[in-house]
Amino acid sequence: xxxxxxxxxxxxxxxxxxxxxxxxxxxxxxxxxxxxxxxxxxxxxxxxxxxxxxxxxxxxxxxxxxxxxxxxxxxxxxxxxxxxxxxxxxxxxxxxxxxxxxxxxxxxxxxxxxxxxxxxxxxxxxxxxxxxxxxxxxxxxxxxxxxxxxxxxxxxxxxxxxxxxxxxxxxxxxxxxxxxxxxxxxxxxxxxxxxxxxxxxxxxxxxxxxxxxxxxxxxxxxxxxxxxxxxxxxxxxxxx
Ligand code: PGA
Numbered sequence: 001x002x003x004x005x006x007x008x009x010x011x012x013x014x015x016x017x018x019x020x021x022x023x024x025x026x027x028x029x030x031x032x033x034x035x036x037x038x039x040x041x042x043x044x045x046x047x048x049x050x051x052x053x054x055x056x057x058x059x060x061x062x063x064x065x066x067x068x069x070x071x072x073x074x075x076x077x078x079x080x081x082x083x084x085x086x087x088x089x090x091x092x093x094x095x096x097x098x099x100x101x102x103x104x105x106x107x108x109x110x111x112x113x114x115x116x117x118x119x120x121x122x123x124x125x126x127x128x129x130x131x132x133x134x135x136x137x138x139x140x141x142x143x144x145x146x147x148x149x150x151x152x153x154x155x156x157x158x159x160x161x162x163x164x165x166x167x168x169x170x171x172x173x174x175x176x177x178x179x180x181x182x183x184x185x186x187x188x189x190x191x192x193x194x195x196x197x198x199x200x201x202x203x204x205x206x207x208x209x210x211x212x213x214x215x216x217x218x219x220x221x222x223x224x225x226x227x228x229x230x231x232x233x234x235x236x237x238x239x240x
Contacts, residue, residue: 001209001223003240004231009197012233013042016130016195019229021047021056023128023191029060031120033129033181034088035140036065036080039195040132041087048091058094062123064116066131066140066186068102069175070154078168078175079104102152102179109154112179116152120185129189133196136160137208137217141180144216150182183221192228194219196236205232206239 004019006012020043024030034040050056065080074081081101089099100119106112120126131139138144141155156177157165166174186192196205208219209230215221222228 001228001230003209003237004229005237006231006233008233008235009042012195012197012231012236013046016040016043016193016231017046017050019193019231020128020130021050024056024058024061027127028057029062030127031062031064031123031125033126033186033189034063034065034084035130035132036067036083037132039197040130043130043195044088048088051092056092058092061094062098063089063094063100064120064123064126065099065101066129067178067180068104070104070177070179071175072104074101074104078165104175104179106179109179113152113154116179116181117185120181120188126189128191128193129186131186131192131194131219131222133194133201133204133208133219135200135204137204137219139183139186139219139222141178142183142186142218144218146183146215146218148183148187148215148221151185152179152181154178155180183218187221187225189225190227192222192225194222194228194230194232196230196232198233199235199238201232201236202239205236210240 006015068080072079162174208217213220
């Protein structure tokens with residue numbers, strides 16, 4: 001695991017954007033696995049800025065997102081499709097048809113799982129997968145205890161996630177399930193870029209990346225991947 005220690009969130013965002021843009025510059029038709037959450041936002045803003053300056057061209061890039069809530073339409077403001085469109089895709093020159101997020105409106109798990117895996121394989125696999133990690137060590141919606149051998153599948157959200165999300169759903173209609181790439185799909189990416197920021201992530205970063213590999217901390221499996229770059233700010237890496 002290559003560890004890049006940044007001073008603060010802005011520095012982490014710039015360093016992570018550097019790694020991802022190097023991937024795109026060296027392979028313009030890269031397949032990028034992307035993630036939502038607050039951690040990658042600064043990195044996405046940096047990529048948008050460099051794109052506007054003419055330094056990165058996304059015209060041949062394909063993106064495949066990690067996860068999506070079940071039951072939310074793409075135009076729902078809490079959907080991950082909406083998040084990606086508004087925080088990245090519509091600000092860069094990526095072709096909308098080359099951006100992929102699981103279909104939260106597909107009720108048939110087997111159908112959506114096999115469609116998504118076929119999509120990943122059909123693109124030739126993921127060149128670089130971006131990941132944030134949850135406070136409990138989750139990656140995507142692979143929560144503690146998740147089997148390492150799963151591909152894209154349907155998962156119930158944990159009570160803490162449902163509770164944390166409820167503030168975004170004033171009508172009380174909080175999603176209770178999601179589609180997520182499984183640990184197996186994530187581990188098949190050729191390169192993995194993990195971003196982690198802030199004091200509240202220091203303990204889980206220490207356990208995930210410098211402790212035992214265990215399904216109880218899903219991100220710990222990344223220690224078994226042969227090409228992981230971890231970009232963390234000083235607070236998040238303070239215990240390592
Ligand atoms: P965060 O989420 O970037 O908002 O901390 C990370 C995650 O839960 O995967």
